[in-house]
Amino acid sequence: MNSLSEILTPEFLSVILLPALIAGIAVSLCASLLGVSLVLKRCSMIGDGLSHVGYGTLCIAIALGWAPMQVTIPVVILAAYILLRLSENSRLGGDTAIALFSTSALALGIFASSKANLTTDVSHYMFGSILAMTKGDVIFSAVLSVCVLLTYLLFYDKIFAVTFDESFARATGLNVRFYNLLIAVLTAVTVVLGMMMMGALLISSLMIFPAVTAMRLCKRFRTVVLTAVAVSVSCFLIGLLLSLLTDTAVGASVILVNLAVFAVSSLIAGIRSRTGRKK
Amino acid sequence: MAYITCKDLTLRYEALTVQEHLSFTVEKGDYLCIVGENGSGKSTLVKCLLGLKSADAGTLSLGDGLKRNEIGYLPQQSQIQRSFPASVEEVVRSGCLNSHGIHPFYTKADKARAAEQMARLNITALADRCYRELSGGQQQRVLLARALCATGKLLLLDEPLTGLDPLVASELYGILRHIHEDHGITVVMVTHDVENAVRYASSILHIGKDESFFGSVAAYRESPVGQRFLGERLQQEHCNDCEPRFPHIPIDTEGSVQA
Incomplete structure (x- = not known):
């Protein structure tokens, strides 16, 4: 294990750790906000599906020498729209359609990258490499995260209504399709940003764990959202520290911390409901 | 003119015609x-x-000043709602969304209206309780209060x-x-x-x-x-x-x- 004073040289702090912190906190925030809606709408799979599509697109973009982020974000937004439509209309059922669509995109990407012999570059995005992010990447993620955050806040009440009861929202004249699309687009942006840090394999759990943990503990939508954000950001910080100390992958460490917090919250919820029943 | 006028309505469920030539009116009151x-x-x-x-054939028209989004709807409860963490107040307030257009947040008037409907249905004491922990009858009152927030005319x-x-x-x-x-x-x-x-x-x-x-x-x-x-x-x-x-x-x- 490394000791903290060994790692935390001033140079490391300013050049590597600070940008990682900024980008990490920003993306953790967005992921947890959207995660609450995804979990409650029973479409956690969309996050996973989008990360597959995102990874596939990244592979193709890198193989062709294009700017990875700038190509991937619009493609994943389009995929979010298609996945939503598929899950609304498909005879196969939403999750099957998502699985077919996203694994096909993934396969296409891997096919392209193996053809171009890119396995090492591309594996960064499989497992994430937050400490290797460039300054440009960090600014890009921070700006997009702020956009996601502001949009979410602006439409918070409507997102609640659409998440809680789609048919009532539709009946009272809310444009449910638009808000579903909005949620999907925000998810798409978050997934791509998160892929750089956490990796395609782990980003969907970054969205889902804080939401589920918060749902165990809270009874109001607003406190669920706020708790999810708090859990997500603190798990990120603890996970990052853990990975520095033990020299392990950041993404995996963050998710494991999330898992531990989830386990503790389940335990608390279990004890609470037991004692509640006894009363 | 009546609130709702249906003339010769045909209803189809997927490809199956379930009703033909259905005519009725709903008057105020x-x-x-x-x-x-x-x-x-x-x-x-x-x-x-x-x-x-939309109607598959025939006409369905609203009149007497009733607008489409002024129908207070009480849907059948879905499984999702039953496990949803939301307070009674949050649920009731969401009924006010139809009246305030592009305004992003609830106004004071919205909050007052939600409080009024909760008082009318005698659920003010439940305002901070979690919706999913209520009994079936209480949940129904909450949904009714929400529907009343959305309408003063037709439920x-x-x-x-x-x-x-x-x-x-x-x-x-x-x-x-x-x-x-x-x-x-x-x-x-x-x-x-x-x-x-x-x-x-x-x-x-x-x-x-x-x-x-x-x-x-x-x-x-x-x-x-x-x-x-x-x-x-x-x-x-x-x-x-x-x-x-x-x-x-x-x-x-x-x-x-x-x-």
């Missing part, structure tokens, strides 16, 4: 119950009334009694009567409970696979459709000649169950 067998197109009709689906209830025990159901009928009589809100309710429909409603729309009926409750009782439907229900409950439903429990001629 009516209490209309929509009854009929399963699969006769009740849910499809509700979707048309809400504008979630549309889609089988609100499903899953409620008889005591809670009769309580709900009492609330509806109060809303209808004292606050002048028009009520349209889809229900399976035809006995209480003829007891509380002012008019009945019966949609059946072969024959339909629209008119006052008195006329429904006299009509062949009504007599058959009401009669069948009564027979099911009070039949002395037919086989008892639980053969191991002897039933005497008065119909009371002997242990």
Whole structure:
């Protein structure tokens, strides 16, 4: 294990750790906000599906020498729209359609990258490499995260209504399709940003764990959202520290911390409901 | 002009035509119950009334100052809502969203209206409670308060009694009567409970696979459709000649169950 004073040289702090912190906190925030809606709408799979599509697109973009982020974000937004439509209309059922669509995109990407012999570059995005992010990447993620955050806040009440009861929202004249699309687009942006840090394999759990943990503990939508954000950001910080100390992958460490917090919250919820029943 | 006017409506469920030539009106101040067998197109009709689906043929028009988004809708409860972490206040307030256009947050007037409806339905004390932890009857009141936030004119209830025990159901009928009589809100309710429909409603729309009926409750009782439907229900409950439903429990001629 490394000791903290060994790692935390001033140079490391300013050049590597600070940008990682900024980008990490920003993306953790967005992921947890959207995660609450995804979990409650029973479409956690969309996050996973989008990360597959995102990874596939990244592979193709890198193989062709294009700017990875700038190509991937619009493609994943389009995929979010298609996945939503598929899950609304498909005879196969939403999750099957998502699985077919996203694994096909993934396969296409891997096919392209193996053809171009890119396995090492591309594996960064499989497992994430937050400490290797460039300054440009960090600014890009921070700006997009702020956009996601502001949009979410602006439409918070409507997102609640659409998440809680789609048919009532539709009946009272809310444009449910638009808000579903909005949620999907925000998810798409978050997934791509998160892929750089956490990796395609782990980003969907970054969205889902804080939401589920918060749902165990809270009874109001607003406190669920706020708790999810708090859990997500603190798990990120603890996970990052853990990975520095033990020299392990950041993404995996963050998710494991999330898992531990989830386990503790389940335990608390279990004890609470037991004692509640006894009363 | 009536709030809702349907003329020669045809309803299709996927490719199947479930109703043809359906005509009825809902006037201001009516209490209309929509009854009929399963699969006769009740849910499809509700979707048309809400504008979630367009009529396959015929016309459905709103009038007398009723706008599409002013129908206070009480949907059948979904599984998702039952596990949703939200406070009563949050749920009721979401009924105000139709009135404030692009304004992003709830206004003071919205909050006041939500509080007023909660007081009207006697759930103010539950405001901070979690929706999913309430009893079925309390949940129904919360959804009713939300629907009343969305409308001052017409309530549309889609089988609100499903899953409620008889005591809670009769309580709900009492609330509806109060809303209808004292606050002048028009009520349209889809229900399976035809006995209480003829007891509380002012008019009945019966949609059946072969024959339909629209008119006052008195006329429904006299009509062949009504007599058959009401009669069948009564027979099911009070039949002395037919086989008892639980053969191991002897039933005497008065119909009371002997242990």
